[in-house]
Amino acid sequence: MATLSRPVADAPPMPSNRRNLLQRIWDAKFVYLILVPTFVLLVIFAYYPFVNALYRSLYDWNGVNVSNYVGMENFATLLSLKFATVDPKTDEVTGEPLRDEAGNLVYEDIRRVMRNNEEEFEDFKAYTSIQIGDRQYHLVAKDPVFIRSMGNMLVFVVADVAKAILIPILLAVMLYHLWSHRWRYIFRIMLILPAVVPGVVYILLWRDFFKMPSGNQQAGLVNQLLGLIDPNLMHTWLGDVNTVIPALIFTGFPWVNGANTLILLAGLLSIPGELYDAVRMDGAGAWTTFRRLELPMLRGPIRLVLVFALIGAVQGYTGILIMTNGGPANASMVPGLWLYQNAFQFNRYGYASAIGVILFIILITFTVASQRMLRSEVEYEG
């Protein structure tokens, strides 16, 4: 950061010891005056909210009158996760496993298991379970919705990062190698053109695309197309816990990201021509050129695009809020939306702040790590 400050032309001639600090502050009074509006706004809408979010994450707070200090309890609730195993019920006398009429093993309900063992499982709720052999393994949590939202977030992070990079790289390479620079320019403009339509319109359109026919309402585009193949393929994609996540990932197909394509294209355009000549001299084909030259040279822009996509995927939830509101049955919940619902539907502002703090820690860790990576690479190359 030190490189940002530079020698200033009209700096006072040597701040001597005699000119004390107060004098220098007085001399600069107009500069401070200029900065007052900036910092007044920042104090109200940035610094104070930041400190307040950290502080309130330690409270049980309804935003109005109820405000109790609870220490780390919000975090403990959010992050609590336990294993529980349930064995098949056995006959008390013979020790033989019990079976129902269909011959299946009988298990105690996990909720009852937890109720019977209240010391260990107080406030825990069932999250998910798998069966291995005869034994059931349960994952239980105090806030299973948050745990699910974190799992969904991971899925969306991977999907969004892939979408942000793969198709844009393909298109950028195609554009770069176009013979006609005029057409390259036209394509560049066309890639940006969809940005004139408000982003929310695409979300609303895609929500309609997944609709099933009902009453006098038409099936949406996706189901119309599937219906042409086989009416049985039509489905309530956003209303089924098993299809809602794939449907949300599919949204926006074919995932053309104009801005990212142009960022990557700019990276390709900055590759020195001699490098291309050298590769061509070796008789490399398009694929080899891509792997040996273009992909390595695009590392910087790719990382930039990746960081943007990741930040967006960790904290964004506008699309999910509009398309499913986290449903059905919280199947498409993400942490940002869970924060939103805790604050604005349940009035649990302290708890919502704690979710925000967890996301902040994730993002800041990632940002610092990616900058370390960037810096070490620069040193290496220099």
Next chain:
Amino acid sequence: MRHQRGALRAEVMRYIVLLAFLGGMFYPILFMLLTTGKTNAELSINFFGFPRDIQISNLTRAWDAVVPYILNSVLVSGVAVAGVLALAVLGAYAFARFSFPGKNMLFYGVVALMMIPGILTFVPQFLIARDLGLLNTRLALILPYIAGGQVGAIFMLRIFFAGLPQELLEAARVDGANEIVILFRLVVPLSIPMIMVIAVQNILGTWNDYIWPLVTIGMNESIRTVPIGLAFLPTEYAQIPYGAIMAGYTISAIPLAILFVFTMRYFVEGLSSGALKL
């Protein structure tokens, strides 16, 4: 000769790939435009095709509903971007040109905010807007937009100002020009490309913002901005022709389309050179 034919085939492939993806990208917009011209009855028998009997009434009907939202958005985004540019030009100039006690600390205090994600400050920001009595007024949007937008703008403009040819500014100073004159007659005109990029980025950001307006002004229908206005349009076919909804979406694209025509270069640059903000 054979080599050339292979190269030509590759070139044709490139156009096919590009056009296929662009086609997919534009299809939702095309669908929106085509459906704008249809009645519900026509949509049920002609879902994909061109409208046979174009319904102008859908457009006129949507116009009355959507234009107030557009005017609200223009007002909010316009005032916010003007505020961002005013504060950022002055602030960046102060940081770039002058030396004063606490300068570095204050500057880092600004740029450090780029590391703070919006999701963290979202709830306290809402509560402070509530406590200041801003809810359901346009100030609930404009003030936070200026507060947030100026951060990246000060960062980018300070770098840009520092890179301007200092001899030019020095010459003006020798000629007796004061700092205000130098800033507005010399520095700002020289920085127009950067200022335009920042302006376009800020307009796009505030124009598309959904969640903040939803929670702060969603209840006040008369000042709803375009995104929440559109999201709250009734979507029941029984009440309103679907084509009218699509007409509303179409009309909502007009303002940025106009901006795009006049600032194409900055539009492209603004979208493809993001300043990193968490």
